[in-house]
Amino acid sequence: MSTAFYSHPECRLHDMGAGHPECPQRLDAIADHLRATGLDIALDFRDPPLATEEQIERAHATGYVLEILDQMRRVRDLGEHHAIDPDTTLAGGTLQAALRSAGAAVAATDDVLAGRATNAFCAVRPPGHHATRDQAMGFCFFNNVAIAARHALDVHGLQRVAIIDFDVHHGNGTEDIVAGDERVLMCSFFQDQLYPFSGGVPKGTNMLNLPIPAYTRGGAIRELIEMMWMPRLEEFRPQMLFVSAGFDAHREDDLGQLGLVEADYEWITQRLKALADRHAQGRIVSCLEGGYNLSALARSVAAHLRVLADM
Ligand SMILES: [Zn+2]
Numbered sequence: 001m002s003t004a005f006y007s008h009p010e011c012r013l014h015d016m017g018a019g020h021p022e023c024p025q026r027l028d029a030i031a032d033h034l035r036a037t038g039l040d041i042a043l044d045f046r047d048p049p050l051a052t053e054e055q056i057e058r059a060h061a062t063g064y065v066l067e068i069l070d071q072m073r074r075v076r077d078l079g080e081h082h083a084i085d086p087d088t089t090l091a092g093g094t095l096q097a098a099l100r101s102a103g104a105a106v107a108a109t110d111d112v113l114a115g116r117a118t119n120a121f122c123a124v125r126p127p128g129h130h131a132t133r134d135q136a137m138g139f140c141f142f143n144n145v146a147i148a149a150r151h152a153l154d155v156h157g158l159q160r161v162a163i164i165d166f167d168v169h170h171g172n173g174t175e176d177i178v179a180g181d182e183r184v185l186m187c188s189f190f191q192d193q194l195y196p197f198s199g200g201v202p203k204g205t206n207m208l209n210l211p212i213p214a215y216t217r218g219g220a221i222r223e224l225i226e227m228m229w230m231p232r233l234e235e236f237r238p239q240m241l242f243v244s245a246g247f248d249a250h251r252e253d254d255l256g257q258l259g260l261v262e263a264d265y266e267w268i269t270q271r272l273k274a275l276a277d278r279h280a281q282g283r284i285v286s287c288l289e290g291g292y293n294l295s296a297l298a299r300s301v302a303a304h305l306r307v308l309a310d311m
Helices: 025-037 062-078 094-113 144-154 172-178 218-236 262-279 294-308
Strands: 003-006 043-046 082-085 088-090 119-122 161-165 184-191 207-212 240-245 284-288
Touching (some): 003 294, 025 294, 062 088, 062 094, 094 119, 094 144, 144 240, 144 284, 161 172, 218 262, 240 262, 262 294
Parallel strands (some): 161 184, 161 240, 184 207
Antiparallel strands (some): 082 088
16 A cells, blocks of 8 residues: 655645745655655555546635636636735636646545545645635635545545644634534644734634644644544544645744744654554545745645555
């Protein structure tokens, strides 16, 4: 059995302009580092299909999906940019990239549930965890992880899935979509008082939100995970784990002020993998979210993948 690695050249085509931190070079940095370290040999590279509207609508309102797809097609055909908010812009390649990203998460879910892979990582962009049921924001258009989780529940008939979000920013979009859906337990930590300035008051009893003060280092965050996440997860006994894998809580990342290093991502992944082995036949689908210091991002993804792939 193997670790599937989903990525696609079209995920590079979404370009929000010079100097934007959520840039195509993020995927290059990851791919280069995997090759340089030889980790690529341990991975099973797969091409994601395009997500369908039906798949996307499991997490998003139909009206929103139709409108954003229409805007994406218009921008593609006119070759223009269209700003949704100051951080989030539709560009010529956004349609293809966004559909590949969501398609990767869905295909990875199918593969893992069919036993074609033990677990999977989707090195895709745009990311997804800020996209709410009916609003694109914070670099995100479609909520890849929420779409994949709903696919596992609604199409494959799973009864309990966990979503783990360790991005430095609160996954407000995922919370908006899954809060109150008792088939899902969402565990996250994020930097307090940072974009999108939410999460302090959870929106449902199935949300375990840990706001963390700026400048907290990995050791303290590990203790919180051990104390707060793990007992809830053990009790919940998820049949599959979905990970919003943002690496912007890294000490070297300027978009946040938390102090994680590669060893912390390795530790978190080990804890999640052990949990998945106990309750979920090892089934994990992890999707890239943030991570903007290219070197720290590549090293952290490698640390995450080394654990997933038993390297
Ligand atoms: Zn982030």
